[in-house]
Amino acid sequence: MAKVWQRTWKSADGEDKSAWIADYFDQIKDTKHPNGHRHIKTFKTRKEADAWLVVARREVQQGIHTAPSGSITVADAGEMWIAEAETDELERSTIRQYRQHLDYHIKPLIGAVKLSELTVASVKDFRNRLIREGRSRVMTKKVVASLGAILATAMENGKVNQNVVRVQTPRRRREKGQEQRHRKPLEIGVDIPTKDEIRAMLGAARSWFRPLFVTAIFTGLRASELRGLRWGDVDLDRATLTVRQRADRWGTIGSPKSKAGRREVPLAPMAANALKEWRLACPKGDADLVFPTSQGRPRAINTIHTHGLVPLQQAAGIIQGSAPKYGMHSLRHAAASLFIEQRLSPKKVQGLMGHSTIQMTFDTYGHLFPAPEDDQEAMRQLQARLVG
Numbered sequence: 001m002a003k004v005w006q007r008t009w010k011s012a013d014g015e016d017k018s019a020w021i022a023d024y025f026d027q028i029k030d031t032k033h034p035n036g037h038r039h040i041k042t043f044k045t046r047k048e049a050d051a052w053l054v055v056a057r058r059e060v061q062q063g064i065h066t067a068p069s070g071s072i073t074v075a076d077a078g079e080m081w082i083a084e085a086e087t088d089e090l091e092r093s094t095i096r097q098y099r100q101h102l103d104y105h106i107k108p109l110i111g112a113v114k115l116s117e118l119t120v121a122s123v124k125d126f127r128n129r130l131i132r133e134g135r136s137r138v139m140t141k142k143v144v145a146s147l148g149a150i151l152a153t154a155m156e157n158g159k160v161n162q163n164v165v166r167v168q169t170p171r172r173r174r175e176k177g178q179e180q181r182h183r184k185p186l187e188i189g190v191d192i193p194t195k196d197e198i199r200a201m202l203g204a205a206r207s208w209f210r211p212l213f214v215t216a217i218f219t220g221l222r223a224s225e226l227r228g229l230r231w232g233d234v235d236l237d238r239a240t241l242t243v244r245q246r247a248d249r250w251g252t253i254g255s256p257k258s259k260a261g262r263r264e265v266p267l268a269p270m271a272a273n274a275l276k277e278w279r280l281a282c283p284k285g286d287a288d289l290v291f292p293t294s295q296g297r298p299r300a301i302n303t304i305h306t307h308g309l310v311p312l313q314q315a316a317g318i319i320q321g322s323a324p325k326y327g328m329h330s331l332r333h334a335a336a337s338l339f340i341e342q343r344l345s346p347k348k349v350q351g352l353m354g355h356s357t358i359q360m361t362f363d364t365y366g367h368l369f370p371a372p373e374d375d376q377e378a379m380r381q382l383q384a385r386l387v388g
Contacts (some may be wrong), residue, residue: 073113211278220335
């Protein structure tokens with residue numbers, strides 16, 4: 001049973017006071033509360049109480065209501081989220097990003113708001129405020145995603161009964177689809193080195209950076225996976241390597257980004273030969289790393305950029321200044337484009353790249369796969385080989 005009733009009383013100075021009470025039972029039932037737990041919420045006017053109770057009753061029926069009296073704030077939920085990330089031993093860079101999102105973007109705007117007061121509309125208002133106050137659309141998207149993760153953790157801990165960030169309205173689903181359609185595809189010569197540029201860099205690569213560069217181009221490993229690669233995971237007799245670990249930006253060794261990140265990758269002859277030669281000169285260390293510093297530790301990503309990519313692209317005639325045209329992730333894209341050009345199946349490309357889903361592969365490289373007319377030409381060639 002739910003109802004709205006008026007409470008009246010006299011203040012300390014004898015003045016008549018009144019308030020309207022929304023009185024209801026939630027959906028959480030047990031042996032002591034077979035009808036649910038009773039809650040009340042106070043309002044200044046009956047209209048406000050009636051409107052709120054309509055929404056609360058609908059949420060109770062749907063099993064997603066969180067009573068205001070037992071709700072924690074967004075800030076408290078955020079601290080719970082970060083504490084779980086630390087307990088789960090997520091990478092320091094990940095936890096650092098979580099902390100920045102919470103302290104610089106979420107707490108200042110909605111930290112004091114109770115989880116029970118969050119709605120789809122209030123999340124939309126939060127998103128709009130982020131943009132109005134100067135955050136980029138990319139940063140806004142990341143911060144809202146972090147708010148969704150905060151609510152997901154709160155749900156797992158019984159602090160809220162729905163995740164309003166992840167409730168997709170038809171309009172939001174359309175907007176998301178439009179974002180996908182308008183996302184700029186990777187472009188060869190801009191985001192991905194051209195074949196001529198790759199050939200020039202292969203010819204110019206020297207010293208410790210040559211084996212790293214050749215391995216990156218022919219395997220598509222992430223920079224963190226290259227920095228964490230061990231000789232024990234390289235089988236030069238079989239010409240394969242296995243990704244079992246990675247090094248974060250601080251050089252801490254950990255597991256791959258996802259289950260799919262643990263994978264075996266074949267080595268092209270040039271990559272296998274480069275690694276054979278490098279193994280003789282590679283600095284030794286307890287970590288058994290393939291591309292370490294002279295002390296045997298993981299090489300810093302900044303060092304790879306400033307002392308590897310920049311001199312290489314200068315020597316190859318790709319750049320004149322001190323900023324590389326292509327970063328390490330561009331080399332990963334180059335490998336994927338070469339895999340696709342060799343007509344490897346999308347599922348095979350997904351496996352080699354360590355993508356967690358085939359959708360991620362298509363979202364990133366779908367435009368590089370053969371067009372229907374290429375398929376038709378392939379069928380014509382198949383016929384010609386079969387019947388002349």
